[in-house]
Amino acid sequence: MSRIGVFVCHCGLNIAKTVRVSELAEFARTLPDVVVAEDYKFMCSTPGQELIQNDIRKHNLDRVIVAACSPLMHERTFRKVIENAGLNQYLLSIVNVREQDSWVTEDEDVATTKAKALINGAVFRARLLQPLVSRFIDVNPDVMVVGGGIAGIQAALELADTGKKVYLVERSPTIGGHMAQFDKTFPTLDCSACILTPKMDAVLQSSNIELLTYCEVEEVKGFVGNFDIKIRQKARYVDHDKCNACLACTEKCPGRGVSEWDEGLVKRKAIYIPFPQAVPQKPVIDRENCTFFKKGKCRLCEKVCEQEAIDFEQKDTFREVKVGAVILATGYDLMDTKPLIQYGYGKLPGVHHALELERLFNSAGPTSGKVVMRDGKTEPQSIAILHCIGSRDKNNHEYCSRVCCMYSLKFAHLLKEKTHGDVYQLYIDMRAPGKGYEEFYNRLVEEDVKFIRGKAARVTDKTDNPDHAGKLIVEVEDTLTSQFVTIPVDMVVLSPAMKPRQDAKDMARLFNLSTDKYGFFMERHPKLAPLSTMTDGVFIAGACQSPKDIPDSVSQGTGAAAEALTIVVKDKMELEAATAIVNSAACCGCQNCVRVCPYGAPMFNYEKNVSEINEALCKGCGLCAASCPASAIITRHFTNDQVMAEMEGLMEF
Amino acid sequence: MDFEPKILGIACNWCTYTGADLAGTTRLKYPQNVRTVRVMCSSRINPSFIIRAFQLGADGVLVGGCHPGDCHYGTGNLYARRKLAVTKKILEFAGMEPKRFRVEWISASEGKKYAEVVEEFTNDVKALGPQTKFKIRKD
Amino acid sequence: MTAMKKIEENLRKEAKRLLEGGEVSVVLAYGRGYDENHPMPFAARTVEDVDSLVFNEYCTFNLARYLPKYPPKTKIAVAVKAADSRAVVQLIQEEKVRREDLVILGIPVTGMKDQKTGEVIDNKTTCNMANPVLYDILLGDEIHGFKGGSPYDVLAELEGMDHDARMAFWKKEFEKCIRCFACRKACPMCYCDPCFMDASRPRWADKSPTPDGHLMYHLTRFYHLAGRCIDCGECSRACPVDIPLYLFHKKLAKECEDMFQQAAGMKIEDKPAMVNYGNQDSDEMLK
Amino acid sequence: MLKKIALEKLGDLVSALMEKGPLYAPVKGEKAVDFQEITNPADVILDFYNTAMSPKFAFFPQSEDLIRYRLGKEATESEAVSLDAKPSVILGVRPCDAKSFEIMDRHFLGAGIIDPYWNDKREKTTIIGYAFDPSTAADPADFYNTLGISASDTAGSDIFMIRTDKHLLFKGITEKGDRLLKELSVLEAGSKTDEKTFEDKAKKGGEVKTRFMEIQDKAVAGKLVQVFNNKEFWEKATAACISCGACTFVCPTCYCFDISDETLFRDGVRKRFWDACMFTDFTLEASGHNPRPRIFQRYRQKVCHKYSYHVDKYGCISCVGCGRCTRSCPVNIDIYSIIESASKL
């Protein structure tokens, strides 16, 4: 016989308006095993919590049911409440009478009837609840950060500062990420390189950071506290241990590849460092464009290298790294705007995308910081910046890319400064919700940038107007005056959507993350756990979670570092207790559990002919239990009999 | 009085249950005939649960999970889909009206879809009348 | 000499050879029962035992049923007809037996008869294949050109019924059930012991033989066999009250083949369908 | 007392019996013949060999409610199911099955405790035995002769019925039987010739030969105790056994049962229902220990219980040789052959 207490929350009027709460408590009192039932205005408030705790003591309760908001809201709160009153936290059942009852109907009778059924279900289930005890495992103190952009760099540095060993994995030959391509940053207009390169250098200097550039994550095994990660070191064809970064090789190399850093505006050598401030300052050979790899002769770099560091025989190598936590900061890709034929990118030379313009601004860029047309000399006298290209667009990416308004303003400012031309902003809505952002917007308005509220419909070079000949014509409605406007300009800048990395899904699969409907990594909870993922011990930071600007990416990097630290700072860690176990007496040895488990938690013991579950790997999804024909697997807290009892209670009335 | 069906809902914690919560947070109104059991994943659903629900007198059973490919446990609902598909065939061949059992993928952001599915399913079940085929009769 | 006699002769010959040579420690085949029409499953362990081996049209038993009880590494020769061989394949998939432990004696045969009624069971209660899908030694001549229609033809009547009529049909059949569990015990795929029905927490179905419990037991068992049932018909032949369980199993086998493009027990490399998923799976199957 | 009725008037007799109370008689199902409570007189058939299930269910139903209860707030209310069997008749019980009732009586009534559930129904039921047709050969599985039963044995019957070309002849065997015969006005009184015919026919029953071996209860009982530890023998004899419960459930003399409380929502029933020593969980203890984990052990238990322990406890073998266990066995295990080989060891 259980001693159950039922506590009905009014949630102000949120519940009490539609559910007759006192009738509910009255009903609960008639149920077998319920020894006390009370209703109260705010059960989650301190007096409400005390009410529960007092009743636990007074009535010697061994099960507690709280009828209130969704368990996703306050289950943790009430678990703490009963634990502090001496009850095991798993002896709690939450009845959702708000989100799934009082808020979704206006009919009092209907709402109250449903609430009664739900409470009855909870009583049936509560009788069978079992106290569960958390387990502890050893924790590996090291952390891996994947992605060497600003978010990843920040996370790595923070962690290194606390004395933790960090592996920073970056797939390109240098860290720095997209931020390294920028000239200035909004809204403060400070030099991107000036704030980024010291951090990059700090990474290099830190004795706690092991920098793994030109590397990719190949395989992930293990679980929170104890990940085993296999890293592929892609062949650089340059022995970095021998290389003294003299870069003589890059001067002599006849091979030419497209400069990723300069967004393809110029070529780079086949043996190269991506940009002068790259970290590490050691080159790699781009096999695709290397004359030796293509034609079988050349080896000029080898000849000039005094260190004999060139190694054409180099192969990809693998290494295993053990860490306790992982931070993914893999960033974003810029949307390819070529398919949006109405804007002419790729066809009309005057049309640029945002990152190309960033490179034009940059003094280390292909034009040494001069804004010129693709001919390399003509300075544009009029420029239109087109917002929301592929963002907020059902046909492309439905979400707002969040940073474009602000960098478009930055562009406008820099264009004004560098070209003194006319600058148009074609926007749908100006979004400036950040510290100093609105002020920046105001500043640009004052700088006489022409704001046209309307999304550009077309860019063309065809015109009947002889005054416009040779110009690009941007067609747009100025929605504020309802007039169709054609703007002749020299240059058009597209602000394309930020989208998930092309291989984000693969990465998600490696780490067992889920992705949202756009393909960004899914956080555990949008508000309360924005840096955590469904995989314990794997955190996310920066634009891999959703489009973000630098301040937010940096904050997230720092936050993720702190999150990772909460795990690796401890020697041992507590694991979720609601996991599955095998009743070996009932196990028929069919191995269905082994076959289905996404986490590899069940293992087959060939000696005993039964399955065994490694609880450290188990996430408690219950797939194995439903696949077990002999009912031998017990998914704790969601056991077959608990679920069946709850169903029975729900269906009684 | 109109027949008000009793429907058992089984919803996964991460998507459908959260989606149902969202329907509440956005104050959508829909019929209250579904009483939901929360499980961690749709793959937790043992097909016998469905049979049992009908035996307990459920007039309909509505199962909700994450969209295939979006399972919080990676692949859980891909297995669940097969399990539930076979369950559906079993019910149908045993003589249960197939419309009494429905599986829907409803994500955490699809509060509206949840409300719509519940409304549609409730109406479907209502049209079928009380379920007596599996229901245990207490004499 | 009839085909059956030839099989019997080959069976004895091969069994003797295998036991004598020590290749296997047991030959699972058929032995004499209390009369001609009632042979028994028989495990020959010695050369002397071989004389007791028989084969005739009543040797319907699916001997794969006995395989999982032998400890791994026991070398076993097992005589299998077509459906029985599929059971062996399915058991290998499920790692209940190891291919390397088996010498499979294939029996190509049609015209097997039900012991109770004497009716030919091809095409009715079995998968209607003539030749084993996997064997090491064939005990008779491979049968060519055997056509008996689809094993699912027998479903036409039930599939044609409306839901109410089907429910009435099964209700009547299940009410006969006496819970002797011969069906699950005869089934080569039902190797769970204890079975889910024996569990006390939860009690999936009434322990006492109530119609509601029968329904839960049979439907759940059908589910457990979905994608695994190799359509040997053994459950229905074992049933002392003649419940046509095979009809339900066939229906699910048919549906699973349609949905998952995989028939049970055809290839040892397959993964059992219900603990797998496919890229071609679609929500169509839930319609 | 001897009475008779013309064959074509069987329906009238059935109707008359149905007026007395529930009547159980053989009915043809889709495949097998079985005893059922008759609702339509035309359903009764007398052209059958033997029923698939034994008639023991009439006194020992497969499932029987003992107590009904309701879980309450403070306490559980419960109520014993009252014993209110109606006077009933079983028509057409074969001699071996009729004999089984006597054997079962020893257990349910003669062990010092009277089982009220058995007793209530047994007392109120009249059994009309029915001789095997001498012109039909015995089923190869049958061996009731071995247990000393003939095809026209009247033991265990209250009334014994024999069919002639045109008539059914009824002879009262017990007082209860005579009483019923008297009450049945549809029956004609039997003439002297009829009595002669009955005797002749009864004698002919002896000509029906089932499988037979000479056994003595005590000797067999003792032999089985000797053979008990011969693991090799038992393993080989039961190698094919799949451990289902078919043999015990069809058996007229198996009486093991289980008791369980079954609750739905808050109403429940305590039931007793057949169990089988062939099931794995039959002897499974709460600790998880199982004294009979192996199939041969369980099969040995069944054989020894019937042929040895029962002899020790109740003085007779608990088997009537009806052959049902052999016929119903999915793998054709034959208890007769096992006893035969055990005896020869």
Place this chain on the structure above:
Amino acid sequence: MSTAVTPYLEMSQAIADAGGEAFRKCYQCGTCTGTCPWSPITHFNIRKLMRLSQLGFDGIEDLMWGCSTCKFCVDRCPRGVEIIDLVRSVRSVYAGGGLLPPPLRAFVGSLTARGNPWTGDAPKRNDWAQDKYPLFAEGKEYLYWTCCTVCYDPRNVLVAKATAEILEKSGLSWGLPGTDAQCCGESVRKVGDLDLFEKLKNNNLGIFSATGAKKIITISPHCLATFKQEYGEDYEVIHFSELLADLIKSGKVTPTKDAGGLKVTYHDPCYLGRHSGIYDAPREVLSALPGVELVEMDRIREQSMCCGGGGGGLWVERAKGERLSDLRIEEALSTGATVLATACPYCIAMLEDSVRTMNAEDKIKVKDLTELFLESLEG
């Protein structure tokens, strides 16, 4: 007097109820207006129409007839608003009671009384055929659905004939509908008279089922889109250009006569292109013609420019300078082509009219694909 206005939400709701509720998704970015071919030449503003509808403001009546339902804005709309539905709903709410602009009154009146928009006598529907071509009957494969326009409009009758001739030469089993055939109802639906549309639809569905027609060839893309999207799914409906491309591929008809270096440009009809996704078949037909050089205009395929004839536009008079067809002719002329080919009776009527009013008859001819094809067969 106050100039303040108040939202009139009942009107907004009425529009939503009439099927235009998609406007609620609109976030007023102006992509539609910027895309709209009318924007450079008229004051029609589709975004504003949506804005007014959202709040039920006055002024809807002034804007609602401007749209020719070319679907360009729908394809571009970042919010996925079914803008044509809104136009249709607005028209049905405001003009449902018969408040039509005068030119459309005659059009609707003719449809109501005679079942065609050209005030033609119903019994004379097939007069163009002069009994040379078979009627469709049970057992025949293809029903060649003649658009009212090709039956009654003297210019388009040539298209009807050319099509029928090609069908005769192809050896297919085909037939014409009887004179009980009526307008598919596309335009009147877009004009907002849904009751009349239903009447026409039911009449035509009756003909399909009475004659057992399962495969329908349309010559007008407007019939094509309407049958496909509004009539149900029991029929296989194809446009004649698709059939023709198939016939050429399978060798059933082979163009032989060399056109001698004829420069042809092709105008994508909105209802064949954006509404039905058919861009390649007409081009395949043109490229199969010997001696024909296909030169493309700037706005083609998905970005094609509307002729202005859709959504009732064919029956509305527009002032010079407000005609899309004029712009289109100019664009065609700029390619150097001497033939402007297209595949829609409405486009032919509109473009032909522009050629005439622009006095360009000696520079360029408007021809249907079928006409060009037939010419190359007659070699």
